[in-house]
Amino acid sequence: MSIWEYANPVKFMRVSGAMLPWTVAAAVLCCVAGVVWGFLTPLDYKQGATVKILFLHVPAAMMAINIWVMMLVASLIWLIRRHHVSALAAKAAAPVGAVMTLIALATGAIWGQPMWGSWWEWDPRLTSFLILFLFYVGYIALWSAVEDPDSAADLTGVLCLVGSVFALLSRYAVLFWNQGLHQGASLSVAPGERMSAIYRYPLYLSMLGFFLLFLALLLIRTRTEIRKRRLAALIAREMRT
Amino acid sequence: MIALLKRDLVLATRAGGGFGLAVAFFLILCSLVPFGVGPQSATLRPVAPGILWVGALLSCLLSLDRIFALDHEDGSLDLLATAPIPLEGVVAIKALAHWLTTAVPLIIAAPLFGVLLQLPAAAMPMLVASLAIGTPALSVLGAFGAAVTVGLRRGGLLLSLLVLPLYIPTLIFGTEAIRRSAEGGQAGVALMLLAGISAAVLALVPFAAAAALRINLR
Numbered sequence: 001m002s003i004w005e006y007a008n009p010v011k012f013m014r015v016s017g018a019m020l021p022w023t024v025a026a027a028v029l030c031c032v033a034g035v036v037w038g039f040l041t042p043l044d045y046k047q048g049a050t051v052k053i054l055f056l057h058v059p060a061a062m063m064a065i066n067i068w069v070m071m072l073v074a075s076l077i078w079l080i081r082r083h084h085v086s087a088l089a090a091k092a093a094a095p096v097g098a099v100m101t102l103i104a105l106a107t108g109a110i111w112g113q114p115m116w117g118s119w120w121e122w123d124p125r126l127t128s129f130l131i132l133f134l135f136y137v138g139y140i141a142l143w144s145a146v147e148d149p150d151s152a153a154d155l156t157g158v159l160c161l162v163g164s165v166f167a168l169l170s171r172y173a174v175l176f177w178n179q180g181l182h183q184g185a186s187l188s189v190a191p192g193e194r195m196s197a198i199y200r201y202p203l204y205l206s207m208l209g210f211f212l213l214f215l216a217l218l219l220i221r222t223r224t225e226i227r228k229r230r231l232a233a234l235i236a237r238e239m240r241t
Numbered sequence: 242m243i244a245l246l247k248r249d250l251v252l253a254t255r256a257g258g259g260f261g262l263a264v265a266f267f268l269i270l271c272s273l274v275p276f277g278v279g280p281q282s283a284t285l286r287p288v289a290p291g292i293l294w295v296g297a298l299l300s301c302l303l304s305l306d307r308i309f310a311l312d313h314e315d316g317s318l319d320l321l322a323t324a325p326i327p328l329e330g331v332v333a334i335k336a337l338a339h340w341l342t343t344a345v346p347l348i349i350a351a352p353l354f355g356v357l358l359q360l361p362a363a364a365m366p367m368l369v370a371s372l373a374i375g376t377p378a379l380s381v382l383g384a385f386g387a388a389v390t391v392g393l394r395r396g397g398l399l400l401s402l403l404v405l406p407l408y409i410p411t412l413i414f415g416t417e418a419i420r421r422s423a424e425g426g427q428a429g430v431a432l433m434l435l436a437g438i439s440a441a442v443l444a445l446v447p448f449a450a451a452a453a454l455r456i457n458l459r
Contacts, residue, residue: 134406141402145393154456155389159403162385162449166407169438173410176434177417 034206
């Protein structure tokens with residue numbers, strides 16, 4: 001029993017089909033519970049009611065970065081071991097990641113307007129998220145531009161590797177360029193910086209909810225991609241006969 | 242390899258090669274900026290480093306799709322792939338040819354454009370130095386983008402979408418070096434970081450570009 005068994009599309013379809021309803025249910029439950037619990041927390045002494053956008057902003061930002069890392073790992077698996085499910089999973093994850101980045105940017109703008117007095121600042125964190133979004137857009141565009149599916153998977157895999165290095169490089173290059181308004185890490189464990197427990201627990205719950213949401217969307221989209229691939233193979237066989 | 246470099250240089254400088262177009266584009270860009278932001282030197286001076294670097298970036302971008310596209314069309318890229326020199330070497334030579342034909346004229350002409358944009362005389366050496374150090378990275382990254390998009394129809398637009406985000410670190414350190422020396426500060430750190438990026442890109446990206454070429458030629 002090893003993880004590579006799920007590289008077999010038939011096995012992947014069976015297991016993911018069984019997992020899917022549970023994942024969707026858990027994702028809905030955690031997202032709704034996390035956001036509602038977050039909404040019922042008391043007002044912050046300084047930021048008032050705007051602090052409640054935290055429960056959408058932080059999980060979306062976390063997933064935006066982690067989805068890119070997942071795509072990087074999936075691309076590596078495809079480039080090294082040539083498992084098709086892995087390449088399709090990377091393809092399926094990209095639009096979800098792009099939307100998560102947009103959610104983080106949009107909620108950040110809505111939060112920034114009352115707090116900093118402007119919708120957008122060229123702050124290092126904001127800028128590097130914008131750059132991450134550009135990388136997602138380029139990756140998705142390359143997938144849709146190349147016709148041969150194996151070449152597309154290879155080229156996007158290479159682009160994902162190079163893009164990861166440059167996304168990371170840009171993240172630290174912008175620190176050199178401009179100092180920011182954005183606070184540091186949200187879940188710091190340093191004493192005095194730690195978030196109060198009444199905010200922390202609902203935040204954990206909505207992070208879990210966003211992760212499950214991503215997992216559910218990823219499974220649905222990967223299954224669709226596999227079915228599309230099967231359909232293309234069937235059509236190609238029809239054409240030949 | 243030297244023969245390949247000579248061939249590329251000759252192709253680029255002969256009629257229809259587009260040699261000098263990048264400088265002309267750069268000139269037009271620099272003369273459009275004062276219409277956009279106003280001709281006062283107080284408004285031009287702070288934006289000059291950024292405009293010069295963004296201009297260099299865009300003029301580099303113009304000729305990127307020529308690096309591999311023509312060779313791919315007439316089949317000489319397939320010959321180069323089976324030639325005794327490694328494909329990584331081909332990529333590096335092609336990027337060098339692109340740098341010699343587009344970036345070097347830009348670097349030579351850059352002080353002139355600096356004068357147009359009211360860049361202080363003290364920052365001129367830094368302008369030339371940062372362009373000389375940073376533009377090789379632009380050419381090699383461009384060769385990577387060109388290798389990825391070589392077989393595609395309408396690859397040019399996608400090429401700019403893929404390559405421009407990769408240019409961001411180079412742009413940041415390049416403009417920062419000029420800005421700091423224009424303000425009379427220390428530009429050494431920015432210049433060293435720029436050189437570091439260029440060195441890493443020169444050493445590593447040809448491998449990625451050659452991998453992308455192999456996929457496209459399969």
